[in-house]
Amino acid sequence: MIMEYKMETIKTFNYDRPIIEKGYANQTLFIDISVPDISIKPVDEKMKDVFIGGKGFDLWLLWHAVKSTTKWADPDNAICISSGPMGGTPLYPGSGKSIVTTISPLTGSVIDSNVGGYFGPYLKFSGFDTLEVKGKTEKDIVILIDGIDEKVQILETSGLPDDSYDLSAILTEHFAQGKPRHISVVSTGPGAKNTRMGCLNFTWYDLKRKRARYKQAGRGGIGSVFADKRIKAIVARWDTVKVDTNNPADGNALKAVGRKHSKEIAELDPKQNEMATIGTTHLVTIMNDFDLLPTYNFQYGTHPEAVNVGQEVYRRIFDTGYDGCWMGCTVACSHGVKDFVPLTGPYKGTKVFVDGPEYETIAGCGSNLGIFDPHMIVEMNFYCDAYGLDTISVGTSIAFAMECFEMGLIDETHTRGIHLSFGNRLAALEMVHQMAEGDGFGLIVGQGVRQMKSIFAKDYKADPHIMQDIGMEAKGLEFSEYMTKESLAQQGGYGLALKGPQHDEAWLIFLDMVHNFMPTFEQKAEALHWFPMFRTWFGLCGLCKLPWNDIIPEDNKDTREPAKVMKHVEWYAEYYTAVTGKKTKPDEIIRMSEGVYNFQRIFNLKMGFGQRDHDDIPYRAMGPVKPVEYESRRDRYDKELVEKHHVDITGMDTEEKIRLLRKFREALYEELKDAVYKRRGWTANGIPTLETVRRLGIDFPDVLELLKAHGIE
């Protein structure tokens, strides 16, 4: 690869790398790129006890970095990246995650996004539990965190490529000193600069394929904040990783529990979902069979062509070989497509390697757009990553624009001649290219569903009420790709999630609808307490959640609570104990998460959100908006009106039935809010009570002051 580029060091900070103690470096790295200034902040025991690590550390640093008035593009906004105490353990599956937080361009509040790749562990082994970057520059910079040579540098750059695909490869080679596996690059691309839905790509070096590959911190536009600060990349350099690099409190106990879990996955994954072979693509046809796969902007849950973009096809398209995004992970689900040749854009006609697609991308950039062409989805995936765009927000935003186009709310005068209808593959790709170029209608789509609703109403005189019903965003974040109409629990899973409708907090749809594990209201509320808390814990510790419940012990079905996979929860408690030396049982895991979870809720409050109204969801997430949606599931809806709500529907037209169903379902959702708030120890307005914050040890003076300002004292 020949590229004319320059890099000039403008700041060097030398430091003595600390020894990692029981999973912690015990210090964080602070960089203000405006000055520029580089310094180290200590981590004390209280911070570890209350915030654990990962997202907890990020939130604590971000809380102090921003004011309640800070906007996403302000220099004060920080990007924080952490792994966690178990992050960087090569023996235990799924132990290489990083969590990134910032103030989101889409929501205006705190966003968090978890991601694989080697950066978080390399950052920690270089001496820092968390990286906090704030400020803005006028010239492009690269930040190097070199744990081998014990230095942090800021370099001014010019001539580097804009897109993350080439940029990752060039920077890996530039800093590798002959050992590319020692490098992890965080970068974004031109789409991030021109939209609010930019993602970050985190690399690892694939020794077999001899190339830098990447995973995405996708949600909430973190890449857009990164690009706005004019950071081209942050690079971590670290040496060989072994089990004792993380210096666990009890290495033998760690090896024992890690081997158990690794062995079980290696034995059972081939019999279960085959994630090591097909990743998450198995979900496409399964969701389709259960009427849960979003199609045509979440109008319907199934399509006869879905099989064309499911695991049977991608099994043949994926390149074979080991695909772990962290060392030694036996789930190894990060598959990719080799020698793919795009038909459009700057890479048209050249062979590229594409990381993905995963289920979310297939559903978001495929079925939800009415696209069932597996190669076109791969091309969307490639360009979204290379341009630094979140495939979920891109998919859900284009789907909204397509429905508006088909309904006549917008037309070709607005799209500048593009026939933006469902199933138009080239139009969808053109939107992505326009997002990268910052031009055309793609520039508007790239602002996200919430902004589009406002622009279409104000500038194009489109009906704001219907757009409110069909625009699939909540808190400003686009929905991820599951149909929630028939699952009240999953409506809560999305609507009550702290950052917006993303499934990583609570994925209850199958447990609720198919397995019927939570038939009562109280059980739903309990699930909306336990699952978000347990899932939060992975993000505190540097872990991936897939080993927990995507490969399941054969005797799990005979346990008292199969949905929780308690055998694995117990293993995780053993794992935490072995690394940190703090003796831990499963219940204490929930308690750890509760502190951070409630703190994040209060952080939302600080930013002007975090109350009952902010947990609202669009009606399409609850039920049918249009007669065609009702008619597609008429038997189900008629039955619900008659049997559950005791309505005589004789002679009633569809519009009237929609109106009645809506009244019942919206009331149920409000009841669910009440039940969940109560279970979580919040007021009826969704704010943690004094008793809750005291119990969890997050009763800091500024928290109490904030609560007092909202009448909680």
Added chain:
Amino acid sequence: MFRVNGKQRSWYEGMTVADLLRDIGDSHHYAVVRINDKHVSMPYFEKTRIPDNSEVFLIPLIAGG
């Protein structure tokens, strides 16, 4: 003969996924099974026949997300 989660079972003509799960006796635990490389979901259990000599896997839980 065919195999279920690696264990041999007797096969008979016309056997469906629903028949197999009834024979095993805990059908309510499974929403999806895999026959060789193909996933079959609960709505299709009654009408999907299991071929002789096939490899069947009972998928215990779909966790997603």
